[in-house]
Amino acid sequence: MLSNFSPEEIESNRKDLFSRTIWEDPTSQLAHRVKGNDLSRYFLLTDSEKKGIEETIRLNVSVTPYYLSLSDPFDPHCPIRRMIVPDSRESVFSAEESPDPLEEERLSPVRGLTHMYPGKVLLFSNHSCSVYCRHCMRGRKVSSPNERMAKEDLELAFDYIRSHQEIEDVVISGGDPLNLADSRIDWILGELSSIPHVKICRLGTRNPVTLPFRVTEELCKIIESHNNDSLSIFCNTQFNHPKECTQEAKAAVLRLLKAGVSVGNQSVLLKGINDDPEIMLSLHKKLLEMRVRAYYLYDPELIPGSRGFRTPLNKGLEIVEYMRGKIAGMGIPSFVNDLPGGGGKITLSPNWYLGYYPKTRQHAFRSALTGKVHYSFEPVDSEEESKYPILEESIWEKLNENNTSRL
Structure with missing residues (x-):
């Protein structure tokens, strides 16, 4: 009790x-x-x-x-x-939910490795995080000691990567890879750096948000030593609300930047937390001040007990539309849905493109800044006209009428 x-x-x-x-x-x-x-x-x-x-x-x-x-x-x-x-x-397992909605386990050729995209793999480095966020999409693995990745497990994962020369990009996640000891991180990055066809390494960590003191000078020196001509290291973190943008968090980000590591942000759209256009705009303005670029805004996954966090799909579109024109483009995230069933990520955006009018060879666009319709011409030698959604005569005329009424 x-x-x-x-x-x-x-x-x-x-x-x-x-x-x-x-x-x-x-x-x-x-x-x-x-x-x-x-x-x-x-x-x-x-x-x-x-x-x-x-x-x-x-x-x-x-x-x-x-x-x-x-x-x-x-x-x-x-x-x-x-x-x-x-x-x-969190005590309700809804019918539409799944412990592994992205089917990462089905796409796992060896323990702790998911190979969904041809040239990219996800490496599950460990099961531990500094904070166990209630919206975590890997709740089936994170915090469970049964999911601990021993060195032997990681070695098998590296063997798989070595044997698949199409793999150029390795995302290290978990758990939080920065919860590992410096020596283990040094070893993992060294192994990846030794594989000639691996060119990109992305660290997926929330520690700049939940435990910024973990991003030490010593850790950054280790990362910097492997961030070289053969391996480019990036960091993606997850700030979800302006209250997380503290001076301590900014100091952690600056240490990573000084180590040559670009830092991007992957927010999760969460009901009652950040599903408000002004909150999301404020967050991303603060992130730009911290020199963190927007990357993704995730539609929440269909994980067990997540009903309290999920938002209507249109909410993400509404937020991205609201942000356009109010902040620099590098501060606007791509709204993405990681498709259930292992379909991978797709980007979703407001309907800026309205269609094509063949008679005048014009494309019609809705401006995020003015709300008016703007037009652009297709090249006269284009062979792509059949690929555009065609605007019917009545819709074309209505667009022009609406435009005139706004003048």
Whole structure:
């Protein structure tokens, strides 16, 4: 049973936790992570949250003191809290959900490796994260000790990569690869660097957000030593809300940039957290100030217990449309759906292109800036006209009428 604490006790417990933690020491942060049964010491839990903690069908609960400090102990709608504390919706396994909606296990030729795209593989480096985010799409593996990747497992994965010369790009994920020891990270990057046909390595890590102190000078020196003419290393992280854009997070990003590592952001669209155009715009403005470029905005996966996070598909289109013209293009993410069944990622965008009118050889576009229709001509020697959606006469005339009325 979860204990009940008063607001005064909760504030006192938080102060005690923060004082016991050596704040900028990642090892101390990890040692003082808060687990599920202790959440009531640091949050005034709702009945729904108590049920979620006790009956979740998802991954374990764990949060660093640093990330917990960004949350509101008394507001159940706090966006950071929502990503930390389960609620009752995590206890429901809906009919449309699957533990592995992308069928990564089916596409896994050896343990810990997914080969979905011809020239790219996903390497599951470890099962541990600094914070077990409630929306994690790999809840079937993350936080489970049974999914630990031994060195022998990783060696088999490297053997597979060596034997498939079409593989040029390796995404290292998990868990969080930066939760591994420096020596293990050094070894993994060294192995990849020794494979001639591997040209790109992408580190998928949320530690710049949840444990920025893990991005140490020593770690960055290791990464920089492998970031060379034979292997280009990138980092993709996941900021989901402006509250995560702290000075500590910015310092971690700057350390990576100084090591020559480009940092991109992959947000997940989450109901009640960031499914608001102004919140998403604010987030990406802050990210540009931190020198982080927008990469993806993910439509949530159909994972067990995720009903509380999923949004209508149109919400992502609405957000991307709203952002266009209000921020530099490098601050606007591509809205993507990672197709269930292992179909891979597809990008979705607002309907800027309206169609083609053969009589005048013109394409019609809707401007994100003005809302007006703008026209562009097809080359006279084009042989591609049959590939465009044709605008009927009535629609063409209506577009022109609407344009005139806006003048």
